[in-house]
Amino acid sequence: MRKTLLLFTILLAACSGGSSDGPALTFADFDNPPTTSEVLGDSSTTAPAPTTTSSTSTTTSTTLLVVDTPSPVAILTSSGYSILEGRGAPRRLLDTPVEVGFDDQQGGFLFQMPGAGVDTGADQRIYWARASNPEAQPYLDVTDGSLLKLWGVEMMDDTPRMILTITDEADDPVDRIERLVVYDHVTLDRVLGEVGSAGSGPISITYGGGRFVLEQRSGPQSRFEFRNDQGAVIDLASNPHQGCADDPTCPTTPALDPSGSFLAYLQAPSDGPLELVVYDVDLGEEISRIELSAGAGDAFGLDFDGTTVIFNQSDRDGRALLIDTARATVGEFGLSGIVSFLRAEPGFDGPVELVLGEDAGT
Numbered sequence: 001m002r003k004t005l006l007l008f009t010i011l012l013a014a015c016s017g018g019s020s021d022g023p024a025l026t027f028a029d030f031d032n033p034p035t036t037s038e039v040l041g042d043s044s045t046t047a048p049a050p051t052t053t054s055s056t057s058t059t060t061s062t063t064l065l066v067v068d069t070p071s072p073v074a075i076l077t078s079s080g081y082s083i084l085e086g087r088g089a090p091r092r093l094l095d096t097p098v099e100v101g102f103d104d105q106q107g108g109f110l111f112q113m114p115g116a117g118v119d120t121g122a123d124q125r126i127y128w129a130r131a132s133n134p135e136a137q138p139y140l141d142v143t144d145g146s147l148l149k150l151w152g153v154e155m156m157d158d159t160p161r162m163i164l165t166i167t168d169e170a171d172d173p174v175d176r177i178e179r180l181v182v183y184d185h186v187t188l189d190r191v192l193g194e195v196g197s198a199g200s201g202p203i204s205i206t207y208g209g210g211r212f213v214l215e216q217r218s219g220p221q222s223r224f225e226f227r228n229d230q231g232a233v234i235d236l237a238s239n240p241h242q243g244c245a246d247d248p249t250c251p252t253t254p255a256l257d258p259s260g261s262f263l264a265y266l267q268a269p270s271d272g273p274l275e276l277v278v279y280d281v282d283l284g285e286e287i288s289r290i291e292l293s294a295g296a297g298d299a300f301g302l303d304f305d306g307t308t309v310i311f312n313q314s315d316r317d318g319r320a321l322l323i324d325t326a327r328a329t330v331g332e333f334g335l336s337g338i339v340s341f342l343r344a345e346p347g348f349d350g351p352v353e354l355v356l357g358e359d360a361g362t
Contacts, residue, residue, distance in 0.1 A: 064293055067322050067331030070308055072345060076101055077337040078317050081111065085345060090335065093350040094136070102153045102340075105160035107131030107347030110139075110153060117149025120170050124148040126162070127354070131347030137355045140183070146170060151205040153343070156229055159184050163207060165195065173198055180205070180212070180231060192231025204253060204301060209260020211281075215252065220245040224254050224265075226281075238284030240265070240277070251277070255302035255309070262287070264304040264325075266311075276309060278325050290328050296321060303340045312338045 072085040074093075081101045082090035093109060094101065099118075101111035108130040115122025124147060129136035142148045147167035153160055162183045169175040178196030183189045195202055200218035202225075207213075211234070212227040223243040226234040240263070241251040254265040263279045274296050278287045298314040310333075311321040320339040322331045333339055 064321070064330060064332040066334040069310070069322060069333065069339070069341075071305070072342040073310075074101065074103065074340050074342050075335060075337040076316060076340075080351075081109075082337075083342055083346065084335070085342075091350065093346060093352060094354070095351045096354055100150055102150065103342055103344050103346060104128070104130075104153055105155060105344045107344060108134075109136070109346055109352065110150065110162065111136070112148075112150055117147050117165070120145055120147060123356075126150055129346075129348070129352040134346075134348035134350065134352045135355055136352045142166060152207065154207045156182065156207075156210075159186070163205060163212075165202065165205070167196070167201075178202075180214075180227070192227070195225075204255075206255045206304075207260075208256035208258045211256060211260040213254045213256050213263065215254055222250055222252065224251065236281065238281055240279050240286075253299045253302050255304040256281075257304045257306040259306065262304070262306065264302050264309045266299055266302070276311065276323050276325075278309075288325060288328055290323055290325070290330065292321065292323075292330055300338055305341050310339050310341070312340075 068087070069084070072083060075082045075084060075090055076098065078097055080092060080096060081094040081098055082092050084090040094111065097114050098111045099114050099116045101109065104110050108128060110126055110128050112126055113123040116124050124142050125138040126140040126148065127136045128139040140148065147165075147170045149165045149167075151163040151165065153162050155161075164181040164183055165178050166181055167176065167178040169177065176196075176198045177194060178201045180192040180195045181189055182192060195214060195216075200216065202214040203217050204215040205212060210229045212229070214225045214227065216223050216225045221243060222241070222245070224239055224241040226236050226239060228234055241254070244250045248268055249270055251265045251267045254263055256263055261280065261282045263281050265277050265279065266274055267277055268274050272291065274292045276290045276292060278290075279285070280287055292311065296311065296313075297318065300312040300314045300316065302312070303310040307324070307326055309323040309325060311323060313320065316338045317336045319336055320333040322333055323329070324331075
């Protein structure tokens with residue numbers, strides 16, 4: 001089997017003003033990945049419950065008020081990336097369109113260019129603006145014909161790690177294969193297992209408290225798949241979506257809170273507006289069900305901090321909804337864009353200068 005190569009750029013000291021290409025690194029052994037056999041049972045450490053209603057509740061909001069987020073957020077629009085740390089104007093971090101962007105939890109910023117992770121003709125590289133050198137330079141890449149997708153940056157074993165998927169033979173209808181990878185700047189890459197193939201694969205991945213949850217799609221079939229931090233599938237009896245097909249009421253768009261014990265997801269009842277469900281994964285109990293406004297469109301994704309859910313519209317120039325899970329209320333964020341909770345504030349002012357490099361995509 002052909003192995004995808006992970007290329008990385010060793011960034012020189014800021015005073016040098018340049019960079020050099022490092023050696024090509026082969027990803028962890030794809031022929032002998034860690035076990036992905038199912039883990040029987042659903043034992044886990046129960047974290048303290050977030051402040052939510054103690055029983056299922058429903059609320060309807062016809063007029064949305066503009067509300068503030070409870071903590072600093074990042075805002076991704078069609079023209080760039082900003083952060084909002086409190087009241088006032090957002091601080092511009094990047095003045096160019098990007099596919100995704102995340103703080104590196106060390107005062108820096110990681111992002112990819114439009115089309116990365118989706119289009120093999122696009123620039124797949126991950127760019128890194130460090131706190132010590134805010135000049136954004138290429139850091140990770142894959143070989144031609146493969147896709148590299150950055151899903152987020154999370155703390156694992158007290159170390160910030162990038163959550164990635166690498167897709168080999170991405171345009172091949174038979175041999176396509178997708179793998180889940182975690183990467184940090186010291187131990188580098190670790191392949192956790194295969195998560196997709198021809199015609200199937202994850203459409204969302206979130207992490208919290210030692211667990212991943214993937215929304216898997218295979219043709220008309222969909223399901224939630226839980227994995228531990230070693231990549232093994234966890235067969236949870238409490239999984240609220242173990243599979244369905246061609247049904248608009250199927251649960252969708254799952255997001256774990258930081259503890260990994262609580263899940264937010266969307267579900268459309270057969271006779272009403274879309275609802276946000278907050279679910280205790282450890283106990284297998286629905287905590288609350290909150291009706292969203294009739295104007296809520298298709299979801300780009302959710303971000304869940306344990307007490308607040310950010311519902312992002314698929315239009316990245318639309319406005320996000322902010323759901324207070326304790327009060328079961330829905331408000332609207334005051335600015336357009338894809339909004340996410342900021343884990344660590346950048347150690348520089350910005351906007352950062354983008355260094356594409358000689359082999360950059362257009």
